[in-house]
Amino acid sequence: MKTTLARPETATHDWKIVDATDQILGRLAVTIANALRGRNKPIYTPHVDTGDYVIVLNAEKIKLTGSKDEQKKYMFYSGYMGGEKYRTVSEFREKRPEFIITNAVKGMLPKNKLASAMLTKLKVYRGSEHPHEAQQPSPLI
Numbered sequence: 300m301k302t303t304l305a306r307p308e309t310a311t312h313d314w315k316i317v318d319a320t321d322q323i324l325g326r327l328a329v330t331i332a333n334a335l336r337g338r339n340k341p342i343y344t345p346h347v348d349t350g351d352y353v354i355v356l357n358a359e360k361i362k363l364t365g366s367k368d369e370q371k372k373y374m375f376y377s378g379y380m381g382g383e384k385y386r387t388v389s390e391f392r393e394k395r396p397e398f399i400i401t402n403a404v405k406g407m408l409p410k411n412k413l414a415s416a417m418l419t420k421l422k423v424y425r426g427s428e429h430p431h432e433a434q435q436p437s438p439l440i
Contacts, residue, residue: 303342304344304347305337305342305343305344305347305349306347307347307348310337310342310347310348310349312350312351312352312420313351313352313437314351314352314353314354314431314434314435314436314437315334315351315352315353315354315436315437315438315439316353316354316355316356316429316436316437316438316439317330317331317353317354317355317356317438317439317440318356318357318427319355319356319357319358319360319361319400320356320357320360321360321362322361322362323361323362323363323364324361324362324363324399324400324403325403327355327361327400327403328400328403328404328406328407329407330439330440331353331355331400331404331421331439332404332407332408334350334351334353334439335350335351335353335404335408335417335418335420335421336349336350336408336409336417337349337350337351338350346413348413348416348417350417350420351420352420352421352422352431352434352436353420353421353422353439354422354423354424354429354431354436355400355421355422355423355424356424356426356427356428356429357424357425357426357427358396358397358399358400358423358424358425359392359396359425361392361396361399361400363388367388368387368388368389368392369387369388369389370387371387371388372385372386372387373385373386373387373388373391373398373402396425397423397424397425400423401418401421401423404418404421405418
């Protein structure tokens, strides 16, 4: 039996859509990361981008377990002394809810150049509207 490896020119990228309403952040991020990598396809090859485009709707309605809304903090550092800033999940939920899902998925992708290419295929939106109707996305979950 011969092992076949996927090639970048032969890989097909479908469009998937998922609604984040009342879904747990970590469990949703795992399924999105696997779809972006192409782990759910039989032609999966680790060094080739065989994944699909993923559209996430209603990012502000994502659910976290326990009291992570107030306790979980994201740290940003400017590079200067005293330049650390901490923001909670509830602050991001009001201003930039897309960041919560994007950051969780980014942490589950491999740490290389291929992961940044995969992350560009993730489209996260605040409400239930999106500009990708022409691609006719199919449900992910």
